[in-house]
Amino acid sequence: MDHRIDRRSLLRLTGLGALGLAAPSLLSACGGSAPGGGVSNAGKDLTPWPTHVPFPGPTPDAPGDGSGVQPLYLTYPDRTVRSVHDPVGDGSDVTVLVVSYGAPPKPVGDNRYWQAINAALGVNLEVTVVPDPEYGQKMATLMASGDDLPDMIMFTNLALPHAAEFVQARCADLSEFVGGDAVKEFPNLANIPTHAWQGMGRIGGRLHGIPLERPTPANSLFVNRTAMDAAGIPKDWTTEQYLDAMKELTGDRRWGVGWFKTLFGGLGAVTYHAGSTGAPNSWSVEDGAFTHTTTTPQFQQALEVMRELVEAGTHYPDSLTTSSTDMQSHFHNGTVASINDGFGSVNPSFLNKINGRFAPDLGRPYGPQATPWQSNGTFGYVTVKKADPARVKLLLRVVDYLSAPFGTEEYELANYGVEGEHFTKEAGGIQLTDLYGQENNSLLPTKYIGVAPSVLYLPGHPDVAKAVHDWQKATLPRSVRNPGTGLRSATEASRSAQLNQVLGDGITAVVFGRKPLSAWPDVVAQWRQAGGDRVAEELAAEHAANR
Template structure:
């Protein structure tokens, strides 16, 4: 998730949406009957996952590992390499439809970043930027239309009804181009880790897109380490120490913990507490049978911790009416000492908003048998308009260029623009200019057309980068993945909003004391009867097919 969080993004990053029980992922967002029909993977010949060929880039200051720990860079590489030999394009127009969380980009004639990207790609990018509040409706209109499609369409993790059927019917099957060793023709796509392809998943056994990779951590507890250190609160803590710490940090119109309301009425933060106390990540899949984390004692214990935080007054008092953006501001200015947010908020933008007020860190899970939850490994993915093979390959070369990894010339252009115009370099590395604030890959969201595997690099803030890396090393080796990631369920697609409402309202009612903790069992029963048990059965069928 990127640093600008909104109500739709919360469904993935916090509260019930992150459970995957309330809102289906893209590949579960389709109907088609009980087993999903043609878009189901059960009983289909499965395209092989793309062969993983990692990029041998600049040596990091501290390495990453297979648990999801990112390579740490404290300085920008002195020498960059080229990852793309020839200009990808042929001078043609390429229409792209992408999501945006920012203001509209400057027109291409006035936009030096856009012009530079066009020259590098060898095409004329015609970018349709869809503001986030309009994304769901715009995508629904696109899918309902029988007209011509853009060449490239970005799908976020927001669930869209019948999206899989649309993609299968109207978008290119990329299996022959990127499945197995075929992906080696596009080395930057081969550098995308397998978990990202699996997070995107297959449709009807085929590969219908390229994933937009994101780091492994899911919803995380962002902490004001300066405030915690001043109060003598340790890095590693028990459940009781966590509760006491949040109380200790509360007073004089400051609070220990900041929550915010999710779309379905739940509270952001349940994932951190559930993972701290050993709850399975959304589902357990023992023996191939799916069981919801909602029904586990550990999840109920997490609700009890949240309830205790409410009763003690340690939480921000307007949690059920405060937006995520406002709560982020409260964290940045020190009003709240901790808040749950998507890991993507570990960013240069966040550091600039904190503006030196305190040292940023992430809070470690507090339970003795913690199972920190991993994210899906993707922010979304890009689909391709059906076309002749030569055209599909051209589009793949464009996405390959924009997916170039850290340490390459292509990555520098795509992420920072033109040296001397959008950024300069000094001993600390990249220094963005005022022009970068007006022309970048957020305002012209090329980063949602292709994305490299993320590294830990916060120019000018090495201590924060080191702290996050230490947190990853302490947390990720024991983290657990959601076994439903990349799978689909027709029932969840059709009843996801209803199921989410049940869970979200139940979390809020129990946490804020409107109902006793014992009432949670009734919430789980209601969820099961409303379709939760059917979701479990369908996921088990898909899981068996995707092995």
């Protein structure tokens, strides 16, 4: 079997666009100023994080907890409540730029979902939807131009050069509106947990965006539980049992491993394996000093496991050139028994595509000293155009409405559409109609303008929801956060391509047998000399300033 790959394919596999350096995150990952500069937080008076005022919400079937376990809902609430009692808009046009991962939305004149959202908000949303492959170039052009900006812009986790400087210079400083107790004017924004604001980070000590919250788990291992049960594979496994399982599941035109890197900063296979072997989440910090995960023996052990998987031929042979959509399809139809994917794929659309062929589940980490990696807690953030305070507050009310929590009328509209048209309620659950497939908050990505803190409710899949909740309870108490989350590094912003290439080429050589595992320290030394040590120093300065 030919295991040759190129560097670009490996970066898709491992997600080194994020792993290569800190994943310093979002607002903070994109600047180019040295510590102490305009966008650095070092030496600045820091706006307090918004006060967290949780929405009580409906009683779950099983509670969440502080480790990141989500509240579990096996059925939809019998009744919903209103979270927005005052008018939102003033009938004006609101221009928005968002990313999209699907087909373009139907025009507003033919789109009952869009019409209903406009009516509820009291504005005319004019949404520019940018397909993901074009997003980076579109944003670069927008930031380089002197053109008038949209009222709201959604920034993804994609590291855009000088984005922090752009946001600071041309987008509204929201500190006086959402910092500390000021956020209480927008109750649904106050419901956003603190970890999401911290994941977004500050610019120059100030708050310039509203985070799009995501659950605690980072990229996860999705598994075919039916196939695993048939092979006698336990849920809790050792490293050896994991390797044996992937070999056992390979054969008769099925492969145990379908390596898969998700969009935006997902670390793919590296996330799962490095977390299983106990490697720190991107960075560790001790006495204020930052150490990168790739310099640790635990990370090297993860490479050894991945190399053994390759040598045993357990991975889908074209996994490095297969698109993410096609790899998901291979999982849905049983061609591969496991894939690494973003935790966000725990959703009805993903599960419906399995169509009952098998019971899906999430794989637990395999090492005795596992440190499962947490996400940075956001999918991106939304900025607001500079304007007079009344206009800024109107735009924040739009975000507030779309961020309404589970159990509210506003959440129901934003996520499911209009009852009787896009969904019905039957036997205590949401039943989506065919129209929903044509009109929803993915095709018209209102969920990238504002989004509720996530809960675990999977319409039509209560058994999967229960299994995922059990997985969270078993996994998340041991999980670790990246201490670089919310911090920024000028060197990372300016040298990320070079630093990523060093690591990407090194992992290619080691995992696929071009170099021995003993060559990995040389790769690390090259990375450190190319700027990795400088990144660590800059993150340490930011970390000290953000305490």
